[in-house]
Amino acid sequence: MGFAMRRGKTTSMNWTDLGQHVATYLELAAAALAAGTLIGVPLGTLASHARGARVPILIAANIGRVVPSLAVLTFMLPLLGVGFTPAFVALALLAIPPVAINTDLGFRTVPAAAVDAARGLGMTEAQLLRRVEWPLAFPIVFAGVRTAATEVVASAVLAAFIGAGGLGEYITTGLQANEPRILWLGVATIAVIALATEFGLAFTQRRLEAHV
Numbered sequence: 001m002g003f004a005m006r007r008g009k010t011t012s013m014n015w016t017d018l019g020q021h022v023a024t025y026l027e028l029a030a031a032a033l034a035a036g037t038l039i040g041v042p043l044g045t046l047a048s049h050a051r052g053a054r055v056p057i058l059i060a061a062n063i064g065r066v067v068p069s070l071a072v073l074t075f076m077l078p079l080l081g082v083g084f085t086p087a088f089v090a091l092a093l094l095a096i097p098p099v100a101i102n103t104d105l106g107f108r109t110v111p112a113a114a115v116d117a118a119r120g121l122g123m124t125e126a127q128l129l130r131r132v133e134w135p136l137a138f139p140i141v142f143a144g145v146r147t148a149a150t151e152v153v154a155s156a157v158l159a160a161f162i163g164a165g166g167l168g169e170y171i172t173t174g175l176q177a178n179e180p181r182i183l184w185l186g187v188a189t190i191a192v193i194a195l196a197t198e199f200g201l202a203f204t205q206r207r208l209e210a211h212v
Helices: 015-049 051-066 069-080 084-108 112-120 125-162 168-177 180-209
Strands: 003-006 010-013
Touching (some): 015 125, 015 180, 069 084, 069 125, 084 125, 168 180
Antiparallel strands (some): 003 010
């Protein structure tokens, strides 16, 4: 594959360039999803166990879910400038709400009879959380991670608008240069990544559920 991509200047494009854009895209999406999960799961757990914290956490999470991805990315510009860091922070913020909401929902759907039985056996709160609540809540919690992954992979396209690079550059440059081949290369590659992410996480969920 070899063609020219124009974006203010002419740049040679080849498989190496595609690989670099894919690597940047995956690095950005994976880092943001990991950060969003590490923050969202504790927040959702806190919301489900602390009555006073639940309302503010869920209000903030639901507000975060309705804010457009581009608005979050644009909001990062005056705060963090351009490049990888603001895109990472913005995408992590987008990943937190679905993870936190599903985590809260997962724990709240744990049968009260199971909790009462565990307490009747003398389990501490930590043992109850680890050995009873978490295994029962896990499928819904992980569903939130899968939802967040879909949103992050899709929104990472917009990172190109704030100079973070990645596959979004194919789309923006294809539109600016009126080059359908460049545009569709970006679209097709992102679609493949999105499908691979969904299938990969579904496989991971099945494997993890067997060991939780």
